Amino acid sequence: MSAAEYLRITGLHAFYGESHILHGMDLVVNRGECVSLLGRNGAGRTTTLRAILGLTGSRTGSIMVNGRETIAMATHRIARLGVGYCPEERGIYASLSCEENLLMPPQLGSGGMSLEEIYAMFPNLFERRHSQGTRLSGGEQQMLAMARILRSGARLLLLDEISEGLAPVIVQTLGEIILQLKEKGFTIVLVEQNFRFAAPLADRMYIVEHGQIAQEIAQGEIHAKKELLQEYLGV
Amino acid sequence: MGQLMLGLVNGSFYAVLSLGLAVIFGMLNIINFAHGALYMMGAFLAWMGLEYLGIGYWQALVLAPLTVGVFGIVIERTMLQWLYKLDHLYGLLLTFGLALVIEGLFTNGYGVSGQPYSIPAELSGGFNLGFMFLPHYRGWVILASLAVCFGTWFGIEKTRLGAYLRAATENPKLTQAFGINVPLMVMLTYGFGAALAGFAGVLAAPVIQVSPLMGSHLIITVFAVVVIGGMGSILGSILTGLGLGVIEGITNLLYPAASATVVFVIMAIVLLVRPAGLFGKEQ
Ligand SMILES: Nc1ncnc2c1ncn2[C@@H]1O[C@H](COP(=O)(O)OP(=O)(O)OP(=O)(O)O)[C@@H](O)[C@H]1O
Ligand SMILES: [Mg+2]
Numbered sequence: 001m002s003a004a005e006y007l008r009i010t011g012l013h014a015f016y017g018e019s020h021i022l023h024g025m026d027l028v029v030n031r032g033e034c035v036s037l038l039g040r041n042g043a044g045r046t047t048t049l050r051a052i053l054g055l056t057g058s059r060t061g062s063i064m065v066n067g068r069e070t071i072a073m074a075t076h077r078i079a080r081l082g083v084g085y086c087p088e089e090r091g092i093y094a095s096l097s098c099e100e101n102l103l104m105p106p107q108l109g110s111g112g113m114s115l116e117e118i119y120a121m122f123p124n125l126f127e128r129r130h131s132q133g134t135r136l137s138g139g140e141q142q143m144l145a146m147a148r149i150l151r152s153g154a155r156l157l158l159l160d161e162i163s164e165g166l167a168p169v170i171v172q173t174l175g176e177i178i179l180q181l182k183e184k185g186f187t188i189v190l191v192e193q194n195f196r197f198a199a200p201l202a203d204r205m206y207i208v209e210h211g212q213i214a215q216e217i218a219q220g221e222i223h224a225k226k227e228l229l230q231e232y233l234g235v
Numbered sequence: 236m237g238q239l240m241l242g243l244v245n246g247s248f249y250a251v252l253s254l255g256l257a258v259i260f261g262m263l264n265i266i267n268f269a270h271g272a273l274y275m276m277g278a279f280l281a282w283m284g285l286e287y288l289g290i291g292y293w294q295a296l297v298l299a300p301l302t303v304g305v306f307g308i309v310i311e312r313t314m315l316q317w318l319y320k321l322d323h324l325y326g327l328l329l330t331f332g333l334a335l336v337i338e339g340l341f342t343n344g345y346g347v348s349g350q351p352y353s354i355p356a357e358l359s360g361g362f363n364l365g366f367m368f369l370p371h372y373r374g375w376v377i378l379a380s381l382a383v384c385f386g387t388w389f390g391i392e393k394t395r396l397g398a399y400l401r402a403a404t405e406n407p408k409l410t411q412a413f414g415i416n417v418p419l420m421v422m423l424t425y426g427f428g429a430a431l432a433g434f435a436g437v438l439a440a441p442v443i444q445v446s447p448l449m450g451s452h453l454i455i456t457v458f459a460v461v462v463i464g465g466m467g468s469i470l471g472s473i474l475t476g477l478g479l480g481v482i483e484g485i486t487n488l489l490y491p492a493a494s495a496t497v498v499f500v501i502m503a504i505v506l507l508v509r510p511a512g513l514f515g516k517e518q
Contacts, residue, residue, distance in 0.1 A: 053412045079414035091409040095401040103395075104402050105413040152413070 246480015271450030277436025307429025349444025465515020
Protein backbone atom coordinates (compact mmCIF):
# COMPACT_ATOMS: atom_id res chain seq x y z
CA MET A 1 0.00 0.00 0.00
CA SER A 2 1.13 3.55 -0.54
CA ALA A 3 2.33 5.58 2.41
CA ALA A 4 -0.37 8.14 1.80
CA GLU A 5 -3.20 5.71 2.52
CA TYR A 6 -4.61 6.03 6.02
CA LEU A 7 -7.65 3.81 5.64
CA ARG A 8 -8.16 1.09 3.06
CA ILE A 9 -11.29 -1.05 3.06
CA THR A 10 -11.38 -4.01 0.68
CA GLY A 11 -14.21 -6.46 0.11
CA LEU A 12 -15.88 -5.63 3.40
CA HIS A 13 -18.98 -7.60 4.31
CA ALA A 14 -20.74 -6.82 7.58
CA PHE A 15 -23.72 -8.35 9.34
CA TYR A 16 -26.12 -7.54 12.12
CA GLY A 17 -27.00 -10.99 13.35
CA GLU A 18 -28.51 -12.67 10.29
CA SER A 19 -28.92 -9.52 8.22
CA HIS A 20 -26.23 -9.01 5.65
CA ILE A 21 -25.77 -5.22 5.39
CA LEU A 22 -22.46 -4.46 3.65
CA HIS A 23 -21.83 -6.35 0.42
CA GLY A 24 -18.20 -5.89 -0.48
CA MET A 25 -17.28 -2.29 0.30
CA ASP A 26 -14.08 -0.93 -1.22
CA LEU A 27 -12.78 2.50 -0.35
CA VAL A 28 -9.57 4.37 0.34
CA VAL A 29 -8.93 7.49 2.40
CA ASN A 30 -5.55 9.13 2.15
CA ARG A 31 -3.72 10.83 4.98
CA GLY A 32 -5.04 14.33 5.54
CA GLU A 33 -7.93 13.83 3.16
CA CYS A 34 -11.59 14.55 3.85
CA VAL A 35 -13.77 11.95 2.17
CA SER A 36 -17.53 12.05 2.28
CA LEU A 37 -19.86 9.06 2.16
CA LEU A 38 -23.20 10.03 0.68
CA GLY A 39 -26.25 7.93 0.08
CA ARG A 40 -29.89 7.42 0.77
CA ASN A 41 -31.29 6.41 4.14
CA GLY A 42 -30.43 2.83 4.90
CA ALA A 43 -27.65 2.67 2.29
CA GLY A 44 -25.14 1.39 4.85
CA ARG A 45 -23.02 4.44 5.65
CA THR A 46 -23.41 4.26 9.43
CA THR A 47 -22.81 0.53 9.23
CA THR A 48 -19.55 1.19 7.38
CA LEU A 49 -18.27 3.43 10.19
CA ARG A 50 -19.41 0.96 12.83
CA ALA A 51 -17.75 -1.88 10.95
CA ILE A 52 -14.45 0.01 10.91
CA LEU A 53 -14.55 -0.04 14.72
CA GLY A 54 -15.82 -3.60 14.98
CA LEU A 55 -19.19 -2.51 16.37
CA THR A 56 -21.32 -4.55 13.97
CA GLY A 57 -21.85 -8.26 14.17
CA SER A 58 -19.41 -10.39 12.19
CA ARG A 59 -17.30 -8.77 9.46
CA THR A 60 -15.18 -10.22 6.68
CA GLY A 61 -12.81 -8.65 4.22
CA SER A 62 -9.99 -6.29 5.05
CA ILE A 63 -9.77 -2.96 6.89
CA MET A 64 -6.29 -1.46 7.01
CA VAL A 65 -5.86 1.47 9.40
CA ASN A 66 -2.53 3.25 9.14
CA GLY A 67 -0.98 0.11 7.69
CA ARG A 68 -2.41 -2.33 10.25
CA GLU A 69 -4.99 -5.01 9.45
CA THR A 70 -7.84 -4.57 11.92
CA ILE A 71 -10.48 -7.03 10.76
CA ALA A 72 -9.77 -9.42 13.66
CA MET A 73 -8.95 -6.76 16.28
CA ALA A 74 -10.97 -5.94 19.38
CA THR A 75 -12.79 -2.60 19.24
CA HIS A 76 -10.62 -0.86 21.84
CA ARG A 77 -7.43 -1.88 20.06
CA ILE A 78 -8.71 -0.45 16.77
CA ALA A 79 -9.55 2.82 18.54
CA ARG A 80 -6.04 2.97 19.96
CA LEU A 81 -4.61 3.05 16.44
CA GLY A 82 -5.94 6.60 16.44
CA VAL A 83 -9.56 6.32 15.36
CA GLY A 84 -12.07 8.83 16.74
CA TYR A 85 -15.79 8.14 16.33
CA CYS A 86 -18.64 10.63 16.48
CA PRO A 87 -21.73 8.40 16.30
CA GLU A 88 -24.98 9.31 14.59
CA GLU A 89 -26.89 9.12 17.88
CA ARG A 90 -24.17 11.28 19.57
CA GLY A 91 -23.68 8.89 22.48
CA ILE A 92 -23.43 11.56 25.16
CA TYR A 93 -23.23 9.94 28.59
CA ALA A 94 -26.00 10.90 31.00
CA SER A 95 -23.95 9.77 33.98
CA LEU A 96 -21.11 12.16 33.11
CA SER A 97 -21.01 15.95 33.15
CA CYS A 98 -20.30 17.88 29.96
CA GLU A 99 -16.66 18.24 30.89
CA GLU A 100 -16.37 14.61 32.01
CA ASN A 101 -17.79 13.61 28.63
CA LEU A 102 -15.15 15.74 26.99
CA LEU A 103 -12.38 14.20 29.06
CA MET A 104 -13.68 10.64 28.82
CA PRO A 105 -11.91 9.35 25.69
CA PRO A 106 -8.44 8.36 26.85
CA GLN A 107 -5.33 9.73 25.18
CA LEU A 108 -4.65 7.64 22.05
CA GLY A 109 -1.66 9.52 20.77
CA SER A 110 0.01 12.87 20.74
CA GLY A 111 -1.21 15.84 18.77
CA GLY A 112 -4.67 16.08 20.29
CA MET A 113 -6.14 19.50 20.98
CA SER A 114 -5.95 20.94 24.49
CA LEU A 115 -9.06 21.63 26.52
CA GLU A 116 -8.46 25.38 26.08
CA GLU A 117 -8.28 25.06 22.30
CA ILE A 118 -11.48 23.05 22.31
CA TYR A 119 -13.31 25.55 24.49
CA ALA A 120 -12.09 28.33 22.20
CA MET A 121 -13.57 26.40 19.28
CA PHE A 122 -16.83 25.57 21.10
CA PRO A 123 -17.56 28.38 23.59
CA ASN A 124 -20.99 26.90 24.39
CA LEU A 125 -19.36 23.83 25.85
CA PHE A 126 -17.30 25.97 28.20
CA GLU A 127 -20.45 27.61 29.53
CA ARG A 128 -22.18 24.27 30.01
CA ARG A 129 -19.16 22.35 31.28
CA HIS A 130 -20.70 21.48 34.66
CA SER A 131 -24.10 20.43 33.28
CA GLN A 132 -25.08 16.80 33.01
CA GLY A 133 -24.17 15.61 29.50
CA THR A 134 -27.69 14.86 28.36
CA ARG A 135 -29.06 18.16 29.72
CA LEU A 136 -27.33 19.97 26.86
CA SER A 137 -29.39 21.01 23.85
CA GLY A 138 -29.33 18.80 20.76
CA GLY A 139 -26.89 21.12 19.03
CA GLU A 140 -24.66 21.36 22.08
CA GLN A 141 -24.64 17.59 22.41
CA GLN A 142 -23.60 17.36 18.80
CA MET A 143 -20.73 19.77 19.37
CA LEU A 144 -19.75 17.83 22.46
CA ALA A 145 -19.72 14.53 20.54
CA MET A 146 -17.48 16.13 17.95
CA ALA A 147 -15.23 17.99 20.42
CA ARG A 148 -14.75 14.86 22.50
CA ILE A 149 -12.70 13.11 19.82
CA LEU A 150 -10.48 16.08 19.05
CA ARG A 151 -8.77 15.93 22.43
CA SER A 152 -7.73 12.30 22.35
CA GLY A 153 -5.09 12.54 19.66
CA ALA A 154 -7.09 10.44 17.19
CA ARG A 155 -5.91 11.15 13.65
CA LEU A 156 -8.73 9.48 11.73
CA LEU A 157 -12.11 11.01 12.48
CA LEU A 158 -15.29 9.11 11.60
CA LEU A 159 -18.07 11.70 11.66
CA ASP A 160 -21.64 10.50 11.22
CA GLU A 161 -24.16 13.16 10.14
CA ILE A 162 -22.70 15.93 12.27
CA SER A 163 -24.77 18.60 10.53
CA GLU A 164 -28.10 16.85 11.05
CA GLY A 165 -30.78 18.92 12.70
CA LEU A 166 -28.58 21.91 13.47
CA ALA A 167 -29.32 25.59 12.88
CA PRO A 168 -27.71 26.97 9.70
CA VAL A 169 -25.33 29.19 11.69
CA ILE A 170 -24.04 26.21 13.61
CA VAL A 171 -23.75 24.12 10.47
CA GLN A 172 -21.64 26.91 9.05
CA THR A 173 -19.46 26.92 12.16
CA LEU A 174 -19.05 23.16 11.88
CA GLY A 175 -17.95 23.58 8.26
CA GLU A 176 -15.30 26.04 9.38
CA ILE A 177 -14.18 23.62 12.06
CA ILE A 178 -13.80 20.83 9.51
CA LEU A 179 -11.63 23.11 7.41
CA GLN A 180 -9.50 23.93 10.46
CA LEU A 181 -9.17 20.22 11.21
CA LYS A 182 -8.05 19.55 7.63
CA GLU A 183 -5.42 22.22 8.08
CA LYS A 184 -4.25 20.48 11.22
CA GLY A 185 -3.76 17.32 9.16
CA PHE A 186 -6.67 15.19 10.45
CA THR A 187 -7.95 12.47 8.13
CA ILE A 188 -11.73 12.68 7.99
CA VAL A 189 -14.56 10.40 6.87
CA LEU A 190 -17.65 12.52 6.68
CA VAL A 191 -20.93 10.63 6.46
CA GLU A 192 -23.54 13.11 5.30
CA GLN A 193 -27.09 13.44 4.13
CA ASN A 194 -26.57 17.13 3.55
CA PHE A 195 -24.90 17.36 0.17
CA ARG A 196 -24.56 21.15 0.33
CA PHE A 197 -22.63 20.84 3.59
CA ALA A 198 -20.33 18.07 2.39
CA ALA A 199 -19.64 19.23 -1.17
CA PRO A 200 -17.29 22.14 -0.41
CA LEU A 201 -15.47 20.24 2.36
CA ALA A 202 -14.84 16.88 0.74
CA ASP A 203 -11.79 16.16 -1.39
CA ARG A 204 -13.64 13.15 -2.76
CA MET A 205 -17.05 11.60 -2.35
CA TYR A 206 -18.30 8.07 -2.42
CA ILE A 207 -21.90 7.25 -3.09
CA VAL A 208 -23.05 4.27 -1.07
CA GLU A 209 -25.96 2.16 -2.18
CA HIS A 210 -27.14 -1.27 -0.97
CA GLY A 211 -24.03 -1.72 1.14
CA GLN A 212 -21.58 -1.07 -1.70
CA ILE A 213 -19.77 1.87 -3.24
CA ALA A 214 -21.80 2.83 -6.30
CA GLN A 215 -19.75 5.81 -7.45
CA GLU A 216 -16.63 7.76 -6.67
CA ILE A 217 -16.62 11.47 -7.42
CA ALA A 218 -13.62 13.76 -7.13
CA GLN A 219 -14.03 17.35 -6.00
CA GLY A 220 -13.48 18.65 -9.54
CA GLU A 221 -16.14 16.39 -11.04
CA ILE A 222 -19.07 17.55 -8.94
CA HIS A 223 -20.39 19.89 -11.61
CA ALA A 224 -19.87 17.48 -14.42
CA LYS A 225 -21.60 14.66 -12.55
CA LYS A 226 -24.51 16.70 -11.30
CA GLU A 227 -27.08 14.51 -13.03
CA LEU A 228 -25.59 11.38 -11.59
CA LEU A 229 -25.72 12.87 -8.11
CA GLN A 230 -29.28 13.87 -8.67
CA GLU A 231 -30.16 10.38 -9.65
CA TYR A 232 -28.52 8.84 -6.59
CA LEU A 233 -29.30 11.42 -3.96
CA GLY A 234 -32.09 13.50 -5.33
CA VAL A 235 -30.17 16.75 -4.85
CA MET B 236 -27.95 2.19 72.84
CA GLY B 237 -26.35 -1.20 72.65
CA GLN B 238 -29.04 -2.34 70.23
CA LEU B 239 -28.49 0.72 68.10
CA MET B 240 -24.79 -0.04 67.98
CA LEU B 241 -25.47 -3.65 67.08
CA GLY B 242 -27.82 -2.40 64.38
CA LEU B 243 -25.07 -0.20 62.99
CA VAL B 244 -22.67 -3.15 62.96
CA ASN B 245 -25.20 -5.25 61.02
CA GLY B 246 -25.92 -2.25 58.83
CA SER B 247 -22.22 -2.02 58.02
CA PHE B 248 -22.26 -5.56 56.70
CA TYR B 249 -25.41 -4.87 54.73
CA ALA B 250 -23.83 -1.73 53.28
CA VAL B 251 -20.59 -3.39 52.15
CA LEU B 252 -22.43 -6.39 50.70
CA SER B 253 -25.16 -4.47 48.91
CA LEU B 254 -22.54 -2.06 47.58
CA GLY B 255 -20.75 -5.01 45.97
CA LEU B 256 -24.02 -6.24 44.50
CA ALA B 257 -24.79 -2.77 43.15
CA VAL B 258 -21.38 -2.39 41.53
CA ILE B 259 -21.65 -5.81 39.91
CA PHE B 260 -25.21 -5.29 38.74
CA GLY B 261 -24.38 -1.90 37.24
CA MET B 262 -21.53 -3.18 35.14
CA LEU B 263 -22.37 -6.82 34.42
CA ASN B 264 -26.15 -6.73 34.52
CA ILE B 265 -25.97 -9.79 36.69
CA ILE B 266 -27.74 -10.32 39.99
CA ASN B 267 -24.96 -12.00 41.90
CA PHE B 268 -26.56 -14.69 44.01
CA ALA B 269 -23.11 -16.04 44.82
CA HIS B 270 -22.45 -12.96 46.95
CA GLY B 271 -23.32 -14.65 50.22
CA ALA B 272 -21.06 -17.57 49.39
CA LEU B 273 -18.19 -15.17 48.60
CA TYR B 274 -18.76 -13.45 51.94
CA MET B 275 -18.63 -16.82 53.66
CA MET B 276 -15.43 -17.66 51.76
CA GLY B 277 -13.84 -14.48 53.07
CA ALA B 278 -14.60 -15.47 56.65
CA PHE B 279 -13.53 -19.07 56.09
CA LEU B 280 -10.27 -18.09 54.44
CA ALA B 281 -9.47 -15.93 57.47
CA TRP B 282 -10.22 -18.85 59.78
CA MET B 283 -8.29 -21.35 57.64
CA GLY B 284 -5.36 -18.96 57.36
CA LEU B 285 -5.10 -18.79 61.13
CA GLU B 286 -5.79 -22.48 61.69
CA TYR B 287 -3.41 -23.93 59.08
CA LEU B 288 -0.90 -21.23 58.22
CA GLY B 289 -0.79 -19.02 61.27
CA ILE B 290 -1.90 -15.99 59.27
CA GLY B 291 -3.30 -13.40 61.67
CA TYR B 292 -6.33 -11.16 61.40
CA TRP B 293 -4.63 -8.13 59.88
CA GLN B 294 -2.96 -10.06 57.08
CA ALA B 295 -6.18 -11.98 56.52
CA LEU B 296 -8.03 -8.68 56.15
CA VAL B 297 -5.94 -8.07 53.02
CA LEU B 298 -5.21 -11.59 51.77
CA ALA B 299 -8.67 -13.12 52.08
CA PRO B 300 -10.46 -10.42 50.04
CA LEU B 301 -7.67 -10.62 47.44
CA THR B 302 -8.10 -14.38 47.18
CA VAL B 303 -11.88 -14.08 46.94
CA GLY B 304 -11.41 -11.36 44.30
CA VAL B 305 -9.17 -13.63 42.22
CA PHE B 306 -11.70 -16.43 42.64
CA GLY B 307 -14.36 -13.99 41.36
CA ILE B 308 -12.23 -13.17 38.33
CA VAL B 309 -11.89 -16.87 37.54
CA ILE B 310 -15.68 -17.25 37.76
CA GLU B 311 -16.17 -14.25 35.48
CA ARG B 312 -13.70 -15.48 32.86
CA THR B 313 -14.81 -19.08 32.82
CA MET B 314 -18.58 -18.69 33.23
CA LEU B 315 -20.22 -15.30 33.58
CA GLN B 316 -18.71 -13.70 30.50
CA TRP B 317 -20.78 -15.97 28.29
CA LEU B 318 -24.06 -14.78 29.79
CA TYR B 319 -23.97 -11.00 29.34
CA LYS B 320 -26.04 -11.02 26.19
CA LEU B 321 -28.74 -13.17 27.75
CA ASP B 322 -31.56 -12.35 30.14
CA HIS B 323 -30.79 -11.47 33.81
CA LEU B 324 -32.31 -14.76 34.74
CA TYR B 325 -29.38 -16.82 33.42
CA GLY B 326 -26.83 -14.94 35.48
CA LEU B 327 -29.04 -15.27 38.51
CA LEU B 328 -29.44 -19.01 38.02
CA LEU B 329 -25.74 -19.57 37.42
CA THR B 330 -24.63 -17.58 40.46
CA PHE B 331 -27.31 -19.23 42.59
CA GLY B 332 -26.00 -22.62 41.49
CA LEU B 333 -22.44 -21.54 42.25
CA ALA B 334 -23.50 -20.46 45.73
CA LEU B 335 -24.99 -23.90 46.37
CA VAL B 336 -21.83 -25.62 45.11
CA ILE B 337 -19.47 -23.46 47.17
CA GLU B 338 -21.56 -23.80 50.32
CA GLY B 339 -21.93 -27.52 49.71
CA LEU B 340 -18.18 -27.99 49.43
CA PHE B 341 -17.51 -26.11 52.65
CA THR B 342 -20.30 -27.97 54.45
CA ASN B 343 -18.77 -31.28 53.37
CA GLY B 344 -15.40 -30.22 54.64
CA TYR B 345 -16.34 -28.50 57.88
CA GLY B 346 -19.92 -29.29 58.78
CA VAL B 347 -22.45 -26.63 59.63
CA SER B 348 -21.62 -26.14 63.28
CA GLY B 349 -19.43 -23.08 62.93
CA GLN B 350 -15.86 -22.33 63.94
CA PRO B 351 -14.84 -19.69 66.46
CA TYR B 352 -12.51 -16.89 65.36
CA SER B 353 -11.24 -14.61 68.05
CA ILE B 354 -11.06 -10.85 68.05
CA PRO B 355 -7.48 -9.62 67.37
CA ALA B 356 -5.71 -8.67 70.58
CA GLU B 357 -5.36 -5.02 69.53
CA LEU B 358 -9.12 -4.68 69.33
CA SER B 359 -10.29 -6.59 72.40
CA GLY B 360 -11.80 -4.59 75.21
CA GLY B 361 -13.83 -1.49 74.69
CA PHE B 362 -14.50 2.15 75.46
CA ASN B 363 -16.71 3.28 78.25
CA LEU B 364 -18.62 6.13 76.65
CA GLY B 365 -20.46 6.96 79.88
CA PHE B 366 -23.90 6.16 78.53
CA MET B 367 -22.84 2.82 77.05
CA PHE B 368 -19.99 0.35 76.65
CA LEU B 369 -18.62 0.18 73.08
CA PRO B 370 -16.51 -2.88 72.31
CA HIS B 371 -13.49 -1.77 70.27
CA TYR B 372 -14.13 -4.40 67.66
CA ARG B 373 -17.65 -3.17 66.90
CA GLY B 374 -16.39 0.38 66.54
CA TRP B 375 -13.72 -0.94 64.18
CA VAL B 376 -16.23 -2.83 62.03
CA ILE B 377 -18.30 0.32 61.60
CA LEU B 378 -15.28 2.52 60.83
CA ALA B 379 -13.67 0.08 58.44
CA SER B 380 -16.93 -0.49 56.56
CA LEU B 381 -17.64 3.21 56.29
CA ALA B 382 -14.11 3.82 55.02
CA VAL B 383 -14.41 1.10 52.37
CA CYS B 384 -17.85 2.33 51.30
CA PHE B 385 -16.72 5.92 51.10
CA GLY B 386 -13.59 4.92 49.19
CA THR B 387 -15.63 2.97 46.68
CA TRP B 388 -18.16 5.77 46.26
CA PHE B 389 -15.37 8.31 45.82
CA GLY B 390 -13.54 6.11 43.35
CA ILE B 391 -16.63 5.67 41.20
CA GLU B 392 -18.09 9.16 41.38
CA LYS B 393 -15.05 11.40 41.58
CA THR B 394 -12.10 9.88 39.76
CA ARG B 395 -11.01 9.37 36.19
CA LEU B 396 -11.18 5.62 36.47
CA GLY B 397 -14.67 6.00 37.93
CA ALA B 398 -15.72 8.07 34.94
CA TYR B 399 -14.58 5.20 32.70
CA LEU B 400 -16.57 2.84 34.85
CA ARG B 401 -19.72 4.96 34.69
CA ALA B 402 -19.28 5.38 30.94
CA ALA B 403 -18.81 1.65 30.43
CA THR B 404 -21.85 0.93 32.58
CA GLU B 405 -23.99 3.28 30.52
CA ASN B 406 -22.78 2.47 27.00
CA PRO B 407 -20.20 -0.32 26.91
CA LYS B 408 -19.80 -0.52 23.14
CA LEU B 409 -19.22 3.18 22.59
CA THR B 410 -16.87 3.32 25.55
CA GLN B 411 -14.84 0.53 24.02
CA ALA B 412 -14.85 2.46 20.73
CA PHE B 413 -13.02 5.26 22.56
CA GLY B 414 -10.20 2.85 23.31
CA ILE B 415 -11.12 1.56 26.75
CA ASN B 416 -10.71 -2.14 27.40
CA VAL B 417 -14.25 -2.70 28.63
CA PRO B 418 -14.08 -6.51 28.93
CA LEU B 419 -11.12 -6.06 31.27
CA MET B 420 -13.05 -3.52 33.36
CA VAL B 421 -15.99 -5.89 33.58
CA MET B 422 -13.74 -8.66 34.79
CA LEU B 423 -12.06 -6.45 37.40
CA THR B 424 -15.42 -5.12 38.53
CA TYR B 425 -16.65 -8.59 39.34
CA GLY B 426 -13.37 -9.29 41.09
CA PHE B 427 -13.75 -6.09 43.10
CA GLY B 428 -17.35 -6.86 44.04
CA ALA B 429 -16.28 -10.34 45.14
CA ALA B 430 -13.39 -8.88 47.14
CA LEU B 431 -15.82 -6.54 48.91
CA ALA B 432 -17.89 -9.56 49.93
CA GLY B 433 -14.74 -11.31 51.12
CA PHE B 434 -13.75 -8.23 53.12
CA ALA B 435 -17.13 -8.17 54.85
CA GLY B 436 -16.65 -11.86 55.60
CA VAL B 437 -13.31 -11.28 57.37
CA LEU B 438 -14.79 -8.36 59.32
CA ALA B 439 -17.66 -10.61 60.38
CA ALA B 440 -15.53 -13.62 61.34
CA PRO B 441 -14.86 -12.49 64.95
CA VAL B 442 -18.45 -11.43 65.65
CA ILE B 443 -20.26 -14.51 64.40
CA GLN B 444 -19.49 -18.19 64.14
CA VAL B 445 -17.67 -18.93 60.89
CA SER B 446 -19.96 -21.42 59.22
CA PRO B 447 -20.66 -22.46 55.62
CA LEU B 448 -24.22 -21.20 55.90
CA MET B 449 -23.46 -17.76 57.32
CA GLY B 450 -23.75 -16.26 53.84
CA SER B 451 -27.12 -17.70 52.93
CA HIS B 452 -28.56 -16.43 56.22
CA LEU B 453 -27.45 -12.91 55.55
CA ILE B 454 -27.86 -12.64 51.81
CA ILE B 455 -31.65 -12.70 51.82
CA THR B 456 -31.71 -9.58 53.98
CA VAL B 457 -29.04 -7.99 51.79
CA PHE B 458 -31.16 -8.57 48.71
CA ALA B 459 -34.06 -6.89 50.46
CA VAL B 460 -31.71 -3.96 51.16
CA VAL B 461 -30.78 -3.79 47.49
CA VAL B 462 -34.43 -3.80 46.44
CA ILE B 463 -35.24 -1.05 48.93
CA GLY B 464 -32.25 1.09 47.96
CA GLY B 465 -32.70 0.64 44.23
CA MET B 466 -30.81 -1.77 42.02
CA GLY B 467 -27.47 -0.43 40.89
CA SER B 468 -27.39 2.76 42.95
CA ILE B 469 -24.02 3.11 44.73
CA LEU B 470 -24.91 5.70 47.34
CA GLY B 471 -28.38 4.20 47.72
CA SER B 472 -27.04 0.80 48.67
CA ILE B 473 -24.65 2.24 51.27
CA LEU B 474 -27.21 4.46 52.98
CA THR B 475 -29.98 1.87 52.83
CA GLY B 476 -27.69 -0.79 54.27
CA LEU B 477 -26.74 1.32 57.27
CA GLY B 478 -30.26 2.65 57.77
CA LEU B 479 -31.90 -0.74 57.72
CA GLY B 480 -29.36 -2.13 60.16
CA VAL B 481 -30.29 0.64 62.59
CA ILE B 482 -34.02 0.11 62.03
CA GLU B 483 -33.56 -3.58 62.72
CA GLY B 484 -31.70 -2.73 65.93
CA ILE B 485 -34.43 -0.37 67.10
CA THR B 486 -37.14 -2.88 66.25
CA ASN B 487 -35.30 -5.48 68.26
CA LEU B 488 -35.50 -3.13 71.23
CA LEU B 489 -39.16 -2.19 70.86
CA TYR B 490 -40.67 -5.42 69.58
CA PRO B 491 -38.08 -8.20 69.27
CA ALA B 492 -40.45 -10.59 67.52
CA ALA B 493 -40.59 -8.32 64.47
CA SER B 494 -36.86 -7.67 64.12
CA ALA B 495 -36.35 -10.49 61.64
CA THR B 496 -39.20 -9.38 59.39
CA VAL B 497 -39.11 -5.59 59.59
CA VAL B 498 -36.77 -5.31 56.60
CA PHE B 499 -39.15 -7.31 54.45
CA VAL B 500 -42.14 -5.28 55.56
CA ILE B 501 -40.26 -2.13 54.56
CA MET B 502 -39.36 -3.77 51.28
CA ALA B 503 -43.00 -4.50 50.52
CA ILE B 504 -44.00 -0.91 51.33
CA VAL B 505 -41.20 0.58 49.24
CA LEU B 506 -42.07 -1.66 46.31
CA LEU B 507 -45.65 -0.43 46.46
CA VAL B 508 -44.73 3.24 46.62
CA ARG B 509 -41.52 3.39 44.60
CA PRO B 510 -40.99 0.23 42.56
CA ALA B 511 -37.52 1.38 41.45
CA GLY B 512 -36.36 1.65 45.08
CA LEU B 513 -35.61 4.70 47.20
CA PHE B 514 -32.55 5.75 45.20
CA GLY B 515 -33.26 3.98 41.91
CA LYS B 516 -34.14 5.77 38.72
CA GLU B 517 -37.67 5.20 37.46
CA GLN B 518 -37.48 3.82 33.93
N1 LIG C 1 -28.74 -2.90 14.58
C1 LIG C 1 -29.22 -3.28 13.38
N2 LIG C 1 -29.75 -4.52 13.21
C2 LIG C 1 -30.23 -4.91 12.01
N3 LIG C 1 -30.21 -4.15 10.91
C3 LIG C 1 -29.70 -2.92 11.00
C4 LIG C 1 -29.18 -2.41 12.25
N4 LIG C 1 -28.74 -1.16 12.04
C5 LIG C 1 -28.98 -0.89 10.74
N5 LIG C 1 -29.54 -1.93 10.11
C6 LIG C 1 -29.92 -2.00 8.69
O1 LIG C 1 -28.77 -1.79 7.93
C7 LIG C 1 -29.05 -1.03 6.78
C8 LIG C 1 -28.08 0.12 6.68
O2 LIG C 1 -28.25 0.98 7.80
P1 LIG C 1 -27.30 2.20 8.08
O3 LIG C 1 -27.63 2.69 9.44
O4 LIG C 1 -25.90 1.82 7.83
O5 LIG C 1 -27.80 3.23 7.01
P2 LIG C 1 -27.31 4.70 6.70
O6 LIG C 1 -26.72 4.70 5.36
O7 LIG C 1 -26.47 5.20 7.81
O8 LIG C 1 -28.68 5.49 6.63
P3 LIG C 1 -29.32 6.65 7.51
O9 LIG C 1 -29.43 7.83 6.64
O10 LIG C 1 -30.70 6.11 7.82
O11 LIG C 1 -28.50 6.87 8.72
C9 LIG C 1 -30.50 -0.58 6.91
O12 LIG C 1 -31.27 -1.35 6.03
C10 LIG C 1 -30.88 -0.90 8.33
O13 LIG C 1 -32.21 -1.34 8.40
MG1 LIG D 1 -26.71 6.57 9.28
